[in-house]
Amino acid sequence: xxxxxxSISIDIIIExxxxxxxxxxxxxxxxxxxxxxxxxxxxxxxxxxxxxxKELKNKETxxxxxxx
Numbered sequence: 001x002x003x004x005x006x007s008i009s010i011d012i013i014i015e016x017x018x019x020x021x022x023x024x025x026x027x028x029x030x031x032x033x034x035x036x037x038x039x040x041x042x043x044x045x046x047x048x049x050x051x052x053x054k055e056l057k058n059k060e061t062x063x064x065x066x067x068x
Contacts, residue, residue, distance in 0.1 A: 017025060041049070055061050 017028070020028070052061075
């Protein structure tokens with residue numbers, strides 16, 4: 001399948017996604033953002049997970065805009 005890259009403002013994408021139902025959002029997420037990777041985590045990835053878990057525990061995270 002031939003692919004083409006385009007640039008688009010994230011604000012436009014968010015506004016369009018707000019108009020979709022949950023099923024459509026999930027389908028887009030699965031097709032665009034999910035990628036299977038069976039390789040073991042690198043030390044850098046392990047550290048990033050630890051940092052993210054700490055931020056989540058300390059409520060230092062921000063909400064994803066889809067729920068607005």
